[in-house]
Amino acid sequence: MSDARPDPFRTRWLPRRVALLALVVAWMALLLFVPLGSLGVGVWTFGPLAVLDQIGEAGGWPALGRTVVVAIVSVVLNGVVGVAGAITLVRHRFWGRRLLDMLVDLPLAVSPVMTGLAFLLVFGRGGLAEPLLSALGWKITFAFPSLVLATVFVTLPFVLREVSHVLVELGTDEEAAAATLGASSRQTFWRITLPNIRHGLTYGSTLTLARALGEFGAVLVVGGAIEGRTDTATTFIFTAVDERHEPAAYGMALILAALSMAFLVVLERLKRRQARET
Amino acid sequence: MAALMGTVRPSPGGASPAVLKPGAAGIAGRGLFASWLSLLVALPLAVLAWHGLEGGPSGVLAALELPYAWEALQLTLWTSAVTAILNAVMGTATAWVLVRYRFWGRSLLSMLVDLPLAIPTLVAGLMIVNLFGPQTPLGAWCKGLGFPVAFAVPGIVLALLFINLPFVVRSVEPVLMDLDPAEEEAAVILGARTWTTLRRVLLPPLAPAIAGGTLQGFARALAEFGSIVVVSGNIPGRTLTSPVFIFGEVEAGRTEAAAAVSVVLLAIAIGLQPAVRWLNRLAGARHV
Amino acid sequence: MGIRVEHITKRFGSFVAVQDVSLQIRPGELSALLGPSGGGKSTILRIISGLETADEGRVVIDGQSVDHLHARARNIGFVFQHYALFRHMTVAQNIGFGLEVRKAPKESRRRRVADLIDLLGLQGLEDRLPSQLSGGQRQRVAVARALAPEPKVLLLDEPFSAVDAQVREELRRWLRRLHDDLHVTSIFVTHDQSEAFSVADRVFIINEGRLEQSGTPLEVLDDPATEFVARFLGEVNVYDGRVHEGFLRVGPIEVAARDVADGTPMRMILRAYDLKLWREEPGVGVVRRVLLLGDRVKVEAVLDGAGPLFAQFPRRSSLLKGIEPGCRIAVEVSTARLYPLPADPPGP
Structure with a gap:
């Protein structure tokens, strides 16, 4: 043990350090703060209440509601698949594991x-699955199911990868201990594994x-942004910009931006809690 | 659009000794998981590739000879490369400041680095248009200088810089945290100047992380659609990027051309994956 | 090339890490800064090296003040606690780094590196990376790297703390031999008294940023200047009392306190191995427990009218004959020290 200095990171503010910090802050300001702030200012000049009215007039609320439903379905589906997939990929060894592992990352690369386009080619008119779908009388593309399908695809890796990392770090000691104490594999999952991965799952x-x-x-x-049927919060903004309904577009954009900031705060808290507990 | 693309940490790869013997439920789960991935991910992408390659390699080339397809690909590649490299420099500097300096507002700054991953990129594009659009004072001023931002290439660059921002920061940060400042002190005591210390002692262990983050940012920029479609003005041959080109072809019902250009982007993206994985492993292995 | 540290003080915010410390290190000596963790030893070392600047006081090396010199210009060898080897460079590249950045000619550089590799017994490891070395090997590479530019002074910060106990013993002997061969003025920091006493020519005991005592190991061991030093150097018994007619009496123990006014509160410190005790009726105390500590035996007893007493003996000592829990004992004190009692006594 050496003498613990009170704060090893105490910064002595030499001129070159001040300059580097200023450069970084300026860079972040140019790319992040100023544009974000200007969005807020923009909505403010339109008048917040007028903006809310305009969003309603242009049919923004149902679109936002649809987005929320799609998001919740994606979280539930990918939560279940993510946990099961993470356990499969981390804890099991089998032929084809590496291939599955690569497939998980693909949605991020595309x-x-x-x-x-890929979903259109499978489920759309003249697509691979068309005979099956028309026999069943289902319609997927340009309808609500396609929104869920596309979103689930795009968000597939997040839970899986976060949980995988926690599982790798955990090891199997606790699970083995539970097994020696007579716990069934179901009990082990609910009582040991799930509580341990809960932060990764939430993150x-x-x-x-x-x-x-x-x-x-x-x-x-895949959805075609059909008003009242397949438009979502983002496609609503896109259409509103196109149709020069600026207040509605900016208003919805600000709502989404505010939500993302809230998520950032949640993520930051989770990171800190995890850092504390490990 | 692809807002949170790439926030996912690299796959743990081979580094997991804790393996279980699966029971019947485990084997059934494995089968379900494999089928789910095959149906949801492998099948659509295979169909896309199949559709794009129907005309053979010459079909792909023919698609690139479509009006503006080649220009779009060039524009996409060079703007992605330039922004990825710029952010390699600024991202390393940002990671350095966040890890090594203690100052008021540090945790806020650190949190906001992730903003581009959390915010819909369509919204990011809209913010840039709102700030630099031709009807705004700042936009008019830039345009007056002969340097229009919105609906021009600088707007694309700005949007991609925004999208790229977190990648290098987040890949360099953990390696930097692991780097013992005593190594730099050792170099100084041995007589090295600041620049030598930077070049010989600091950069080599960081290099894989910087390169990995840069490649991830590059791949992410290649795929970017939401912010570009509102910022660039989509002028064919001048500000039209490949993802927007693909979108246009789909809208026009020409899925063959769209699929053929997709195959090119898909090949680049998938081709970069092993390199990113390798660099991530290298960066991880370096901080033992 | 001696080192003189004159009245240095260093504060980190409101925390005073080093307070008015002066050290005199003679040319060619191997000195130890000894003291508990967090006491300011490493800070003193970092100030000498130039990695840290003192708020007050000055550092003189070889008769010249070095306060104005940057760390890179002081020509000092520094071995870091966790070695701080450059992880991406081979052993040979690590050792040669200091020569390379000073632009030494390639040929002389190569020769110097080869010499050091021989000197430190690192043959065959030239092309290994630090991650491929054992703790002891890393330690030697770190020393070789520090020695390569032929420094005037070698500073080592807790050089043995990162290796396990067995290797540590071997490295101590090795460092002492190396120093006897090279005679570079050296200072090392340690919190382990046996390390300091078995390796160093001179020991400086540092506590809470202050110098408590300096001297050869024997001087310090035989005559601890302060209560802190006495307590730090091994297990002790502590009794407080008031002086009466030139003696401090605590239960059956009586120690002369010359020239001290009657009624002055004093503290008596008895080292556990400065005692004799044997079985005797009626005696002055009773044995509670007998503990085996490897090659030594510890006896815990209670003295009539004084309280607990701890004593240590070699395991085969004849004094231990018949000593068992519950037996009565007589006690003889060979050496005891008295220290003035602080106004509010420090905790144990």
């Missing part, structure tokens, strides 16, 4: 426009939620 779910609310390219292509 442009959402291409995601939309991944928050990422999923944020990403699902902001999804645009894929739902635009």
Whole structure:
């Protein structure tokens, strides 16, 4: 043990350090603060109440509601699949595991426009699944199910990867201990594994939620942004800009921006809690 | 659109010794999971690739000869590269400031680094238009200088810089935290100047993390759609990027061309994945 | 090349890390800064090296003030607590770094590195990375790297703390031999008294930023200047009392306190191994427990009218004959020290 200095990171503010800090802050200001602030100022000059009215007039609230429903469905689906998938990929060894592992990352590498196109080619008119769908009488593309499908695809990796990392760090000691004490594998999961991965699960779910609310390219292509049927918060903004309903577009944009800030705060808290507990 | 793309940490890869012998439920779950991934991810992308490659490699080339397709790809590649490199420099500086300095507002700054990952990129694009649009004072001033931002290439660059911002910061930060400041002190005591210390002692261990973050940012920029579509003005041959080009072709019902160009982007994106994984592993392995 | 540290003080915010410390280190000596963790030892070392600047006081190396010199210009070798080897450089590149940045010619650089590798027994490891070395090997590479530019002074910050006990013993002997060969003026920081006493020519005991005592290991051991030093150097018994007619009496123990006014409160410190005790009726105390500590035995007893007493003996000592819990004992004190009692006594 050496002498513990009171704060090893105490910064001595040499001129070059001040300059570097100023440069970084200026960079972040140019890219983040100023644009974000100007959005707020923009909405303020339109008048907040007028903006809310305009959003309503242009049919923004149902679109936002639809987005929220899609996001919640994605969180639930990807939560279940993510936990099961993480356990499978981390705890099991089997032929084809590496391939599945690569597949999980693919949604991140693909442009959402291409995601939309891929789903059109499978489920759309003249697509691979058309005979099956028409026999069942289902309609997926340009309808609500396509929004869910595209969003679930795009948000697939978040819970899975976060939970995977927690599982790798945890190891199997506690699970093995539970087994020696006579716990069944179901009891072990609910009483040991799930409580241990809960922070990873929450973190991944928050990422999923944020990403699902902001999804645009894929739902635009696959859903077609049909007013009152497949328009979402983001495609609403897109259409509103196109139709020169600026107040409605900026208002909805500010709502989404505020939501993302809230998610950031949640994520930051989760990170701190995790840092405290490990 | 692709708001949170890439916030996911790299796959843990081979580093997991704790393996279970699965029971019947485990094996059933494995099968379900594999089918889910195959149906949701592998099948659509395979169909997309199949559709794009129907005409063979010459079909892809033919698609690139469509009006403005090649220009769009070039524009996408160079703006992505330039912004990724710029953010490699600024991201490393940001990570350094966040890890090594203690100042008021540090945790706020650190939190906001993730903003581009949390905010819908369509909204990010809208913010830039709102600030630099031709009808705003700032936008008019820039345009007067002969340097229009919105509906021009600088707008694309600005949007991509925004999108790219977190990647290098987040990949360099943990490696930097692990780096013992005593290594720099050792170099100084041995007689090294600041620049030598930076070049010989600091940068080599950070290099894989910087490169990995830069490549991730580059891949992310290639795919960007939401912010570009509102910022760039989508002028064919001048400010039209490949994802927006694909969107236009889909809207016009020309899915073959859209799929063919998609194949090119898909190939680049998938081709970058192993490099990113390798660099991440290298960066991780370096901070033992 | 001696080192003189004159009245240095260093504050971190409101915390005073070093308070008016002066040290005199003779040329060619191997000195130890000894004291509990957090006492300011490493800060003193960092001030000498130039990594930290003192708020007050000055540092003189080889007769010249170095306060105006940057750390890189002081020509000092520094071995860091966790070695701080450059992780991406091989052993040879690490050792050669100091010569390289000083632009030493390639050929002389190569020779110097080869010499050091021989001197420190690192043959065959030239092309390894630090992560491929054992703790002891890393330690030696760190020393070789610090020695390569032929520094005037070698400073080592807790050089043995990061290796396990067995290797540590070996490294101590090795450092002492190396120093005997090279005679570079060296200072090392440690919180382990046996390390300081077995390796150093001279020991400086530092506590809470102050110098408590300096001297050869024997001087310090035989004559602890302050209560802190006495307590720090091993297990002690502490009794408080008031002087009466030139003696401090605590139960059956009586120690001369010459030239001290009657009624003055004093503290008596008896080292656990400065005592003799044997079985005797009626005696002055009773044994409670006998503990085996490897090659030594610790006897816990209660003295009539004084309280608990701890004594240590070699395991085969004849004094231990018949000593068992519950037996009565006589006690003889060979050396005891009296220190003035602080106004409000410090905790144990």
